[in-house]
Amino acid sequence: MTVVNATSIExxxxxxxxxxxxxxxQGGTDLMVEVNFNRTKVENVVSLRRVAELRRWHLDDETSMLRIGSGVPYAEMERAPLRDYVPALAEAARTVGSPQIRAAGSLGGNLGTCSPAGDGLPVLSALDAVVHLRSSAAARDVSVHDFMVGVKRNARQPHELIVAVSVPIVQGFQGYAKVGTRNAMVISAASACLVHDARAGTVRIALGAVAPTVVRARATEAWLATQTSLVGNPKVSDTLAREFGQRAAAECSPIDDHRSTADYRRHAISVLAQRLLLRAAYESTATTKRGPQ
Ligand SMILES: Cc1cc2nc3c(=O)[nH]c(=O)nc-3n(C[C@H](O)[C@H](O)[C@H](O)COP(=O)(O)OP(=O)(O)OC[C@H]3O[C@@H](n4cnc5c(N)ncnc54)[C@H](O)[C@@H]3O)c2cc1C
Structure with a gap:
């Protein structure tokens, strides 16, 4: 086996x-499991751990876009200042594995593996993230929706490196929730990320572990837009939230597997989506009462 310990992107x-x-x-928290269980044979490795540039993030004040290097560990996403820029990503990061896994695991690895249960991926989907790819010959940007193409399949070409992802800074509530077979150290059986873009007056919701790849519940989003505005609106009733959850669940195509049944996954999505919408409505009402921060 050959190992190249790269110290730069080049x-x-x-x-x-x-x-x-x-x-x-990068962190090896997916790849080494595959190797240790003999699920993949690795002849040559390019280690990214010493590439400092991949572990940096940058906020562009003019565009309000946050660029997160593919090697930034979850442990950093959980904490300020990243936590304050992208709260849903911090919530998702906090649910990943143990502190040891969060110290090593990265969004680049989550995207590289592209499991539908990856906790970072519904957040990237709900935020309409852009994945930045580079090869020695070219660079290209791909919408995260086009990047995730199937179960553990993505649009990366073999000679390409995921260098970073960009997400917009959004004013308004954003949250992530998941259920698994226990409360911690668990891969999602179902997950959801909801983002309320208060300026645009839109709500976006993405669902994890309930289809071959992360689902953006666009029909549910469109339906909600005809029902109500969340901005300062205390009228998001339990009935409306329940229907929102049911509609989101109807957009899933889950399977039965060792982690859950399809029926339970659908039920979990309806509850998670309903709760996230109620949290968003509550936050937006509270913010309106407090006035602009
Ligand atoms: C005990 C345990 C618990 C876990 N719990 C969770 C959990 O709760 N939620 C969750 O989502 N995941 C979980 N995972 C899986 C894993 O931690 C995450 O998927 C993590 O994001 C992987 O990141 P990494 O940097 O370690 O990836 P690596 O293992 O280094 O790489 C994973 C894949 O991505 C590719 N890759 C890595 N970096 C790049 C790059 N820059 N460009 C292109 N391809 C790249 C690799 O070639 C490989 O195919 C867990 C893993 C373990 C071992």
Whole structure:
């Protein structure tokens, strides 16, 4: 086995160009499990751990876009200042594995594996994130919706590196919730991220672990837009929230597997979506009462 310990993006890219079949490793919290269980055979590795640039993030004040390096660990997303810019990502990061996993695991790895149960992915979907890819010859940006193409399949070409993802800073409530077979250290059986863009007056919801890839429940979003505005609106009734949850559940196509049944997953989504909408309505009402911050 050969291992290239890259110290720059350029070094990693030239190692990939020389050997596009080489496996990239960031935190190793997915890849090493595959190796240890003999599910994948790895001949050549390009390690990204020493590439400092991949572990940086940057807020562009002019565009209000936050660019998060693919190697930034979850432990950093949980804390301020990143936590304050993207609260839903912090909520999702807090649910990933144990502190050890969160110290090593990254969004680049979550996107690289592209499991429908990856906790970072519904957040990226609800925020309409952009994935930045680079090869030694070119750079391209792909919408996260086009990037996730199936169960553990993504649009990355073998010679490409995920260098970062960009998400907009959104004014308004955003939250993430998941259920699994226990309260902690658990892969999602169902998950949901809801983002209320108060300026645009829209609500977006993405669902995890209930289809081959993360689902943006666009029909549910469109239905909600005809029903109510969340901005300062205390009238989001339990009935409306329940219907919102049921509609979101209807957009899933879950399976029975060792983590859950399809029926339970649908039920879980209806409850998670309903609760997130009620939280959003409550937050938006509270913010309106407090006035602008
Ligand atoms: C005990 C345990 C608990 C876990 N709990 C959770 C959980 O609760 N929620 C959850 O979502 N996940 C969980 N995971 C899975 C894992 O931690 C996450 O998916 C994490 O985001 C992977 O990141 P990583 O940096 O470790 O990826 P790695 O293992 O380094 O890489 C994963 C894949 O992505 C590719 N890759 C990595 N970086 C790049 C890059 N820059 N460009 C292109 N491809 C790249 C690799 O080649 C590999 O195919 C858990 C894992 C373990 C072992």
């Amino acid at each position: 070094q990693a890219l030239s190692a990939l160009a020389a050997n596009p079949q080489a496996r990239l490793i």
